[in-house]
Amino acid sequence: MRKLLYLLLLLPFVVVSQGNESFLLNLTEINVKQGHEAQFIEGVKSWKKCYQDNEGKNKWNMWRRVQGEGSVYTLTSSMAKWAEMDEDNDIAGQKCRIKVVDLIRPHIKSTNYNIARSMPEVSRTTPMPEDTKLVWVYNVKTSNSDSFKEAVKEISTAIKKAEGDSRATWYNVQGGQGSDYFVAVPYKNFAEMDVDRDGVWKIYEKANGKAKTDALRAKFRASVSSDWSYMYTLNEELSN
Incomplete structure (x- = not known):
């Protein structure tokens, strides 16, 4: 096939x-x-x-x-x-x-x-739950891949410690054109996006304090040369 x-x-x-x-x-x-x-x-x-x-x-x-x-x-x-x-x-x-x-x-x-x-060390245990009908995908091109991965690892560690698992699955693009990395966040529906939850930086700040959060945020931003995001809905009729 x-x-x-x-x-x-x-x-x-x-x-x-x-x-x-x-x-x-x-x-x-x-x-x-x-x-x-x-x-x-x-x-x-x-x-x-x-x-x-x-x-x-x-x-x-x-x-x-x-x-x-x-x-x-x-x-x-x-x-x-x-x-x-x-x-x-x-x-x-x-x-x-x-x-x-x-x-x-x-x-x-x-x-x-x-x-x-996929990057399982910084990702959720189950990449895509069976009831996923919507994904939010954030893409980045990096100017410093090592710094970017270090920042993602620190953020992911804080989320896993606070919530028991990461919220999303990270991927490293294998060549070609477009992003260098992207992360996919699964949702059951659009309504689930209305659920009020702390953002990832807020979670990190609660665990590590404002000064360390500001430093990590600066490191993350400096390592990203461009970024963009889209939402995608599942078409079950066209899937198998």
């Missing part, structure tokens, strides 16, 4: 729980042509049905970006090891290739593919 999807520039944003072990996350950002979103959705549905009818085993999730220009989707899946990219034994994917060629690709303006590695 993976080689087929690489070929078609469509790679499966779900995270299959890997426990506390690091895993690789495939992400393909799909920019749909203006006015073609309905056709794109129907095309993916048709491909998914074909894949299921042919007893395909692979899993993926499709997420739609909430903010920003245009209709943008992100398709994701996870791998335990790089060696999985050598595999080409997905018969169902091969049988359904024409669905992608005829019904999906004509409605795509552009795609951007990346691979990221």
Whole structure:
């Protein structure tokens, strides 16, 4: 399946729980042509049905970006090891290739593919709870990777000590264009975002005092050259 999807520039944003072990996350950002979103959705549905009818085993999730220009989707899946990219034994994917060629690709303006590695030492124990329907993703490009990772580790340690676990999963992007690191915060719905909780800096300050917090915040900001964030909602009809 993976080689087929690489070929078609469509790679499966779900995270299959890997426990506390690091895993690789495939992400393909799909920019749909203006006015073609309905056709794109129907095309993916048709491909998914074909894949299921042919007893395909692979899993993926499709997420739609909430903010920003245009209709943008992100398709994701996870791998335990790089060696999985050598595999080409997905018969169902091969049988359904024409669905992608005829019904999906004509409605795509552009795609951007990346691979990221999870960072379990600073992340939550369960990367993506089963009831996740929304994720907030914060991306950064760094000017000093070592300082950035040190700051993230200190913040994560404080949150785990205060709450028992981290709130999010951190990833290190493996080359390509875009961010160097990103963090994904899962939510069950938009209403959960209204829950009043202390911010991460407030938690750190309670544990370590204002002076140390100010110093760490300055270190974090100095290590980041640019940042941006988006929210994504899960489209269950297009996921498998």
